[in-house]
Amino acid sequence: MKKNTEFAFRVLSTLLFIPLLVYSLFHAETFLFPVIISVAAVWGLVEFYSLSKKSGIQPIQILGYLAGIAALLASTFYPHKAGGIWILILWGILGIGFIYKMLKGESISQPTLPSLASTLMGVCYVIYPFSLLIILQRIQDGTWLMIWMILITWACDTGAYLTGSMIGKHKLCPSISPGKTIEGVIGGVILSLLTAAGLPRLFPATTGISTWNMGALLGIGFLLTVIGILGDLAESVLKRQAGVKDSGNTYTGHGGMLDIVDSLLFTVPVFYFLINFYL
Numbered sequence: 001m002k003k004n005t006e007f008a009f010r011v012l013s014t015l016l017f018i019p020l021l022v023y024s025l026f027h028a029e030t031f032l033f034p035v036i037i038s039v040a041a042v043w044g045l046v047e048f049y050s051l052s053k054k055s056g057i058q059p060i061q062i063l064g065y066l067a068g069i070a071a072l073l074a075s076t077f078y079p080h081k082a083g084g085i086w087i088l089i090l091w092g093i094l095g096i097g098f099i100y101k102m103l104k105g106e107s108i109s110q111p112t113l114p115s116l117a118s119t120l121m122g123v124c125y126v127i128y129p130f131s132l133l134i135i136l137q138r139i140q141d142g143t144w145l146m147i148w149m150i151l152i153t154w155a156c157d158t159g160a161y162l163t164g165s166m167i168g169k170h171k172l173c174p175s176i177s178p179g180k181t182i183e184g185v186i187g188g189v190i191l192s193l194l195t196a197a198g199l200p201r202l203f204p205a206t207t208g209i210s211t212w213n214m215g216a217l218l219g220i221g222f223l224l225t226v227i228g229i230l231g232d233l234a235e236s237v238l239k240r241q242a243g244v245k246d247s248g249n250t251y252t253g254h255g256g257m258l259d260i261v262d263s264l265l266f267t268v269p270v271f272y273f274l275i276n277f278y279l
Contacts, residue, residue, distance in 0.1 A: 025143045034076040034134050041072055041130035044257040044265075047248040048126050051258075052118040054242035059118040060097055067093050068127040075131035079138050082131065093120050126258070129268035136272060141208045148199055148209055149271045152221050153228045153263045156192035160229075163187025177236040189225050196221025220274060224267045231266025235259070 024033035045068050049059045067089050074085040097116045136142045164184025172180040196217050200210045235258055239247060248256025258265075 022147075025137065025146065028137055031076070033137055034072070037130050037133050038069075038072045038076075040257060040261065041127050042068060043248075044126040044130070044261060045122050047256045047258045048122045048238075049118070051238050051242040051244070051247060052122070054244060055238075057114045057118045059115055059122060060100055061119075063093060063096055063100065064119045064122050067123050071123065071127050071131050072134065075134040079135045082135060086128070086131075089123070090120065093123065125265060129261075129265045132268050132272045136268075136275070139275070144203050144207045144209055145271075145275060148196070148203075149224060149267060150264065151199060152192045152196050152224050153267050155195040156188040156225045156228055157232075157263060158188075159191030160184040160188030173233060173236075176233055176240060180233075180236075185229060188229070189222070192225040192228075193218060193221055196224075216278070220271075220278075223274075224271060227270050228263035228267045231263045234266065235262035 021033075021036065024030065024036055027033075042065065045064060049061050049064060052059050071082075071086060071089050074089075075082045078085065094116060097119060098112075101112050101115070133146065136146050139145075160180070161184065163186065164179070164181045168181030168183045170182040171178065172182050172185055197214060200207070200212065200217065203210045235247065238258075239245065246255030247258035
């Protein structure tokens, strides 16, 4: 009964959020989408640094937040120059981080490297995929491409959850995520492939993705599904090391922000480069 209530709450919260997200996707002139994405990104970064501290690592949080906000602003207002700005930001984290540690007078026996690595990883792992979403909205057919990618990822999560709940018996990675089953993965892959192949038929005929052949749809869809599953497991590793069940609480029944977007954090960068190559 508890599982059914939790699932119903998930569906309801998702249905309430989707109209706002869809509106922002199709109205780039309002800058609503970058605002939503930026809030979600910073929220996710807060959760990542919280997990790091629970794992015994002390990231330089203020440096990570400033770098993350700068990267999101660059993607919003200077999308064509974001790549160069990102290089500057990452080097800035390392340089400023070392100076910060020296000014604090920390000795070499203290864990400077894990602290800097955690600060840098938070920006790369959380902020970078979100910033690519902002850039994707600006390219040709970017909105439709994002809808396709996001729904494939959600289809895999939904299919895995439903299948695993009903017939899941064989554990996938019990040491990392005890709740995930092989049957759930199979169900998720099937539903995501059906979504990848069928969804473009509902898009306008002028949309580029509607002209892709079935091989491209299924091939890219399958790759995104596998990458998304790996992203889910990667976040589970972080939570295991921190000793928590959820990365946080978004009051949506999905756990924390990282729990909601864990698969997308892996699929977005891969999809971004695939689109640049394919188009």
